Amino acid sequence: MADVNELILSKAGSNVELIPEIAKHLIASGGKRLRPMLTLALADIFDYQGNGDVTLAASVEFMHTATLLHDDVVDESDMRRGKLAARKLWGNQASVLVGDYLLGQAFKMMVDVGSLEALRILSTASAIIAEGEVLQLGAAKNIATTEADYLRVIEAKTAALFAAAAEVGPVIAGQDDSMKLAARTYGMELGYAFQLVDDALDYGGSTADLGKDVGDDFREGKITLPVVLAVARGTDEDRAFWKRCLEGDDVEDGDLEQAIDLLKKHDALSDTVIRARDYGDKALKALEALPQGRHNEALADAVAFCIARVS
Amino acid sequence: MADVNELILSKAGSNVELIPEIAKHLIASGGKRLRPMLTLALADIFDYQGNGDVTLAASVEFMHTATLLHDDVVDESDMRRGKLAARKLWGNQASVLVGDYLLGQAFKMMVDVGSLEALRILSTASAIIAEGEVLQLGAAKNIATTEADYLRVIEAKTAALFAAAAEVGPVIAGQDDSMKLAARTYGMELGYAFQLVDDALDYGGSTADLGKDVGDDFREGKITLPVVLAVARGTDEDRAFWKRCLEGDDVEDGDLEQAIDLLKKHDALSDTVIRARDYGDKALKALEALPQGRHNEALADAVAFCIARVS
Numbered sequence: 001m002a003d004v005n006e007l008i009l010s011k012a013g014s015n016v017e018l019i020p021e022i023a024k025h026l027i028a029s030g031g032k033r034l035r036p037m038l039t040l041a042l043a044d045i046f047d048y049q050g051n052g053d054v055t056l057a058a059s060v061e062f063m064h065t066a067t068l069l070h071d072d073v074v075d076e077s078d079m080r081r082g083k084l085a086a087r088k089l090w091g092n093q094a095s096v097l098v099g100d101y102l103l104g105q106a107f108k109m110m111v112d113v114g115s116l117e118a119l120r121i122l123s124t125a126s127a128i129i130a131e132g133e134v135l136q137l138g139a140a141k142n143i144a145t146t147e148a149d150y151l152r153v154i155e156a157k158t159a160a161l162f163a164a165a166a167e168v169g170p171v172i173a174g175q176d177d178s179m180k181l182a183a184r185t186y187g188m189e190l191g192y193a194f195q196l197v198d199d200a201l202d203y204g205g206s207t208a209d210l211g212k213d214v215g216d217d218f219r220e221g222k223i224t225l226p227v228v229l230a231v232a233r234g235t236d237e238d239r240a241f242w243k244r245c246l247e248g249d250d251v252e253d254g255d256l257e258q259a260i261d262l263l264k265k266h267d268a269l270s271d272t273v274i275r276a277r278d279y280g281d282k283a284l285k286a287l288e289a290l291p292q293g294r295h296n297e298a299l300a301d302a303v304a305f306c307i308a309r310v311s
Numbered sequence: 312m313a314d315v316n317e318l319i320l321s322k323a324g325s326n327v328e329l330i331p332e333i334a335k336h337l338i339a340s341g342g343k344r345l346r347p348m349l350t351l352a353l354a355d356i357f358d359y360q361g362n363g364d365v366t367l368a369a370s371v372e373f374m375h376t377a378t379l380l381h382d383d384v385v386d387e388s389d390m391r392r393g394k395l396a397a398r399k400l401w402g403n404q405a406s407v408l409v410g411d412y413l414l415g416q417a418f419k420m421m422v423d424v425g426s427l428e429a430l431r432i433l434s435t436a437s438a439i440i441a442e443g444e445v446l447q448l449g450a451a452k453n454i455a456t457t458e459a460d461y462l463r464v465i466e467a468k469t470a471a472l473f474a475a476a477a478e479v480g481p482v483i484a485g486q487d488d489s490m491k492l493a494a495r496t497y498g499m500e501l502g503y504a505f506q507l508v509d510d511a512l513d514y515g516g517s518t519a520d521l522g523k524d525v526g527d528d529f530r531e532g533k534i535t536l537p538v539v540l541a542v543a544r545g546t547d548e549d550r551a552f553w554k555r556c557l558e559g560d561d562v563e564d565g566d567l568e569q570a571i572d573l574l575k576k577h578d579a580l581s582d583t584v585i586r587a588r589d590y591g592d593k594a595l596k597a598l599e600a601l602p603q604g605r606h607n608e609a610l611a612d613a614v615a616f617c618i619a620r621v622s
Contacts, residue, residue, distance in 0.1 A: 016445050065476060070411060076403040093385040096445045098406055100414075104438030107418055111430045119422045119430065127415030133408045228620050 003031065004036050007058040011105050022086050022098045023069050026065055029083050032052040034194070035165040036061045041302075042169025042183045045295040051112040059122065060165045062106035066166050067129060067161075069099035079213070090222075118168040125164035132156025141247045142220040143231050143239065159191030166190075183291035189283035190303055196276035197310045198239065199224035203260055205310045213258045221246045226277070229268040238262055262273045273310050280307050315347050318369040322416050333397050333409045337376055340394050345505070345613065346476040347372045352613075353480025353494045356606040363483045371476045373417035378440055378472075379408035385444065386531050390524070408541040413578065429479040436475035443467025452532040452558045454542050454550065460505075464620055470502030477501075493600035500594035501614055507587035508621045510535035516621045517584040526567045533555045536586070537562050540579040541570075549573055584621050591618050 003240050012023035030181030043053035049081040071077070072085040073092045079085055087095040103126070110119050111114050136153045139145045166187025200206060202217040203226055217224055223246065246260065265271050280303045287296055323334035347368030354568040382388070386404045392395055398406040414437070421430050447464045450456045477498025481490040493495035512515060512535055513528040528535055534557065542553050552569065556562050574580050591614045598610055 013443055014445075016442050016449070018449060019442065020353050026398060070407050070448065074407055081619065092403075093443065093448055096381050096385055097441050097448065101438055101441035103411075103414060104323035104434060104441055107432070107434035108438055109435050111427060114427055116422060116425055116427070120419070121421050123415060127412055129329065130408050130412035131325055131327050133330050134325075134405065134412065137404055138327070173614050284361055 001033065001037065001040065004033070004040065004061070005056055008061055011058060011062070012102070012107060017133070018090065019101055022069075022090055022094060023102060025083070025089070026068060026080070026086055026122055027061070029080075031064075033061065034306075035161060037302065038108055038165040038190075039169050039239040040164065041295045041298050042166050042186075042290075043147060043173050044169075045293070045299075046170055046173035046175055046179070048169070050172070050256045052115065052118075053169065054108050055113050056118060056122075056168050056172065057165075058190075059106040059109040060161070060168075062109070063103045063122070063126060063129075064161060065277040066099040066102040066106065067133075069095045069102070075182050077162030077216070077220075079216075082213075082250065095114055097270075100261070111246065112198055115168075115172050121167050121171065121190070125160045128156050128160040132158075132160070135266045138187065139171050139223055141249070142223060143227070143246055144241045145223040147228050147232075150223065150225050154192060154195040155188075159188045160192065162271040165181060165186035179290065182286050184289070186286035186299065187285050188303075189279045189286060190306065192282065193211055193276045193279035193308045195301065196225060196272055196279065197253045197306055198268050200226060200272045200276070200310050203263055203269055206270045215259075218245065218259055225272045226263050229271055230263050230266045233266040233268070234262060268282070273283055273307075276310070279308055280304075312315060312348065312351065314327050314343065314365045315344070315351065315368045315372070317360070317428075320364055322369060322373070322420060323413070325412065326350045329401065329405055331385055332399055332407055333380075333405060334401070334413060334414055336394070337379060337391070338372070339575045340391075344372065344379065346375055349473065349501075350611065352606045352609050353377050353477050353497075353601075355480075356602050356604070356610075357481055357484035357486055357490070359360075359379050359480070359484040361483070363426065363429075366424050367429060367433075367479050367483065367595055368476075369440070371479075372415040372421040373413045373420070374437060374440075375472060377413040378444075380406045380413070382444070383589040386533075388527065390527075393394070393524075403443075413545070417552075423435040424483065426483050426502045428482050432475045432482065434497065436471045436566065439471040439507050443469075443471070447533070451535055453534060454553050454557055454558070456534040456539060458536065458539050458543075459535055461534065465498075465503060465506040469506040473502030473505065474499035478575050491603065493597050497594050497597035497601070497610065500590045500597060501617065503616065504587045504590035504594065507536060507583055507590065508617055510577075510619050511537060511580050511583045511587070514574055514580055515579045517534045529556065529567055529570055530562055532560060537574050537579040540582055541574050544577040544579070545573060549584055551563075583620075587621070588618055590613075 008027055012027060013020050013195055029182055036143050039057040039060055040053050069086055072087050077085050078088055110122055132153055139149055163184045167180050167184040170183045204214045231239060245255050283303050284300055290296055320337055323338060324331050350368040350371055351364050378537050380397055383391055387398050389399055421433055443464055444512045448461055474495045478491050478495040515525045529616050542550060545571050594614050595611055598607055601607055
């Protein structure tokens, strides 16, 4: 992972000063590096010996970072990873363009590795992620969004990259289709679990405490599973409340507290976490088909880590 | 070219409705299709027999279209190709995300062709274009921009994609390095000429008539070669004028007319066109190394067409 971090920082370089400045702001501010870890672990699990895993892992993180830069512009977010979002520091314009640059660098790095199959998997993920974001834009501020709509969005915007990051491990290690499918399935299910937990955390998690950094999705009118469940289970009066807050951009003091009360009352947060656990279990199940040992344990730990954030 | 148009329209499709809507708005609104034409002509010149040229040509046009969508957001432009810009019709958010989608599709199509060398050339161009846009952002609203700064920007943001679009022709046709270099040089020089002409046209061309759609660069504070030349050749009073208009975002009625008068007085537009012709001549020179015949003539016509727009 140290190699990945080093490569990330070197490839975020450019003679155009603003680029490394913005890229490093975001990359150095941490983040969990979950996606590149998947690529490394799923190459190592097959005793992969080359350097391609490090390069692909870094390119996966670049794809993710580019998405964050563009997301913050699209969502008009002020904060990212506990710091001011890049767009607040350098403007929307630079955030869009540096995101494009990182995406270009990501593809260059993939080409360096030379696996057309890995390129196909990651470029497909890239198009799907953008599709998911557009889909989310259409679903935003619409409380008629169904659970199926929601799942379609998170599969595209989150799970697809987890799946691709995992699948390229066995691909460069020259494994057969059954191993690729197991890795892909593991990544996909973990991605679902991760996003569900994230969405529950945005309302304070299953215990629904009103903590720090809570309520971003609510204020942005994002329709996530907790809301979908609470709307479906609520009264007409509840629905009018959700409609005013999420569709009408009309959030008053005390609304977030009321939203959390409604989510609790209808078990919407705890049920979201239960579903995250189900996806986590499916991810663990997929691991059974992969070689056992140290790396398999690390991948199981990743599932536990994702779920533990919310418990 | 009909095949390219068909492929473009089919690959701009998506189950997410908004995507084909926006992509087709931009793609169907025409544009000169110069870049994909380069790829086709420079594959055909070597009697290339496969379908890879069509696919690469379409992916080049997608890269270009993605850039336009993002540029309009970054420049806050209202119009594109005589129509309302996509961002005015569907918003900045959708323009950013659909641009990302088209970029992802472009890479997927390149992977379909299966040439790692073409992938390397086009992904490198993708990163360079974004670098050029960031560079331009830094140079915007700064009248101290030099001619060298300006040339660095247009090489990256425009000429690099022309060069890449041309170079992939001999690459997929299995040609040697000398043919690749000739094609690349032709594309690069043509790209410079094209951008210089564009920049002169934004002030009405060498005859400097105040036509329709004139003055966008001026209003956006973009520092292009005509301005660089006029600033360098002007008095202190002229410089104060350019500073107020381009750095200070303080453009009043009559300022554009005064700007054009200054550009005329200092031969800034005619000299920009002279330089464009020089680059055009270098492009024609590069054609001499390539096989002669019908396709070579078409490539020479492309140079003449670029220059003729301004004459």
